Amino acid sequence: TKAALHALMWSLRAQLRAHEGSRHVKVVEVVPPAVQTELHELQDDLRGTEFANMGITITEFMHDCWAGLEAGDEEILVGPVKANFGAVEDVRRVCFNNFVAASAAGKLPTPK
DSSP states (O other), X not given: OHHHHHXXXXXXXXXXXXXXXXXXXXXXXXXXXXBOOXXXXXXXXXXXXXXXXXXXXXXXXXXXXXXXXXXXOSEEEOTTHHHXXXXXXXXXXXXXXXXXHHHXXXXXXXXX
């Protein structure tokens, strides 16, 4: 799922940062909204409805994606995803980073 891949990206970044020899590797994640492609036009249940052209245009997608790549972003939020993503992810990112720091410092509880 997309959520599992997102969690994998965070874990990969944390592991790569923890090892000096791997810090040159950068993991980039693109978080896209629905994008208008011919795939929607080919779906029988969407053809002829207002949903056949749902999403942003491929031009808008490429503009946002390219801007994120040029900026060196690790997470490239595209289109309407930008408005909602941070509200949830910022809190999760703080929790995850605190967990990684506690793990690196050996401060996690061990099972008995």
